[in-house]
Amino acid sequence: MNRIQILLVTAGAAVVTGLWFAFTSPVDRLQGEFSRIVNIHAPIMWVAFLAFGVTALASIMWLIRKTPRWDRVGEASAELGVIFTAIGLFTGMVWGQAVWGRAWDWGDARLATTAVMFFVYLGYLALRRATPDPGMKARRSAILGVVAVIQVPLVYFSVYLFRTLHQTPSIRPDGATMPREMVVALLINFAAVTYLFFALLLARIEVARAEERLAGDPALAGDAVKPPRLTEVEDV
C-alpha cells in the first residue's frame, strides 16, 4: 500500500466512524431522525468553504512562485469544492423537504447564495477546460481563483445579512445550542470529513501529476516509425 492508499483507507474509516456517531447520537425532538442529516451536511459545507479557500491560497502562491505544484493544488481543491458543494446542496435540500416541506425555499438566503457559488466554481473549471496551453491555463485560473473567493464570505455571512430560514451556527464561542452528545457527534464528523478532504486532495494532486507525465511523454502511436536518414536514402 502506498502513502495515498493508506490515507484514503484511513479517511474512509474516519468517515464510517463519524457516521456511526451520527446514527447513534440523540435526535432533535421536533425534527426527529432527519436531524441526523446535519452531521453530514454541516461538515460537508465547511469543507466546501475550506476547498475554495485552499484554491484561492494556491492561486496566490502560483502568482508568486509560478510553480506547477500550486496550479495542481488549486485545480484539485476547486474540483473537490464543487463536488462537496453539490453534495452539501443535495443534503440541505433533503433536509429542507423533510423539515420545511419543500426542497428549495427562496426564503433561505444561504441556499440561494450557495447555488450561485457552485456556478462560480463551475465557471472556474470550465475556464481551465477551455484553455489548452498549460502555462496559460495556470495563469488564467490563478487570477480567477483569487477573484472568485469573494463569493465565499457572502455565502457564509448570508445568514446574518438577510432575514432567512437558515439557522445560524449551533456551536459558537459562547457555547453550543444542542446537547453534549450531539455536539460530540458533529465535531467527530467535522474532523472526519476534513481528513477525507485532505486525503482526496493529495490523491487528486497525484493524479494530476500523472496526467502531466503522460501529456509530456512523447511515446504515442507512430513514434516507433522513424523517417529514413539522408545517408540511407543515398545508399538506395
Add this chain to the structure above:
Amino acid sequence: MSFRHQALEIARVDLRVERRLGDVMRIVLPFAVVGLLVFPLALGVDLAAISRIGPAVFWALGILFGTQVALRQAAHDRPEKRDLYSLLGVDPAARFVGRSLSGSVLMTAFLVVLLVAMLVLYTPRLPDGWPWPLLLVLLLTAVGLTELGTLAGEVTSGLRNRTALASLIVAPLALPLVIGGSQTLESMAHDAGILPWLMLLVATDLALAVAGVALARPLEEASR
C-alpha cells in the same frame, strides 16, 4: 505620461470607438428593452403583478445585458494592440483602470435608460425619495459590473468560446451587486436603513478594483 493620463487616454479612446461602433446603445440596449417587453407578454394582463415584478425584472435584465456591455467587442484588444501598448510603455494597471472607467460610463448610461424604460412600461410603486439613492446604486453597480467584465474578458481572451465563458464567470460573481442593488430599494420601501447595502456595493467595487490593479500584470501576460 503619468498613470492618470494613461488611464484617461485609454478611457477616451474606448469611448470614441464605442461612439463609432455603437455596440451598447444600438444593439445591447434595444435587445434589453425587448426583454422588458417579453415579461408582461408572458405573464398576461395582470397589472398588479406586472407593477410588482418591475424592479426585479430590471435587475435581472440589467445584470444579464450589462454583462454583454462589459464584454463588448470594443473593449477587447487584439494581440497586435496589446503589443503596441506594451511597446509604448502603457502600465497594465492603467489599462485596467481606463477600461473600467469607460465601461462604467457606458454601463451607467445603459442602466439609466433601462430603468426609465422599466418605469414607463411597468409603473412600479417606488418608495418616497427613491431617485438619488437609486442613481447612486446604479453607479456603484455599473462600476462593479464593469470591473468584473474587464477581468473576465481578459482571462478568457483569445478562447474559442470567449463570450459564453466570460458570461458564465461574470453572472454568478455579480451576485453581491444584484443583492446590494435590489435590497436598497427593498429597504427603502420598509423604512429600513440602506447603508449596509451601499457598503456591500462599495466593498465589492473596492475589492474588485484592488484585485484588478494588483493582478493587472499577470492579466496582461495571461491574455497573450
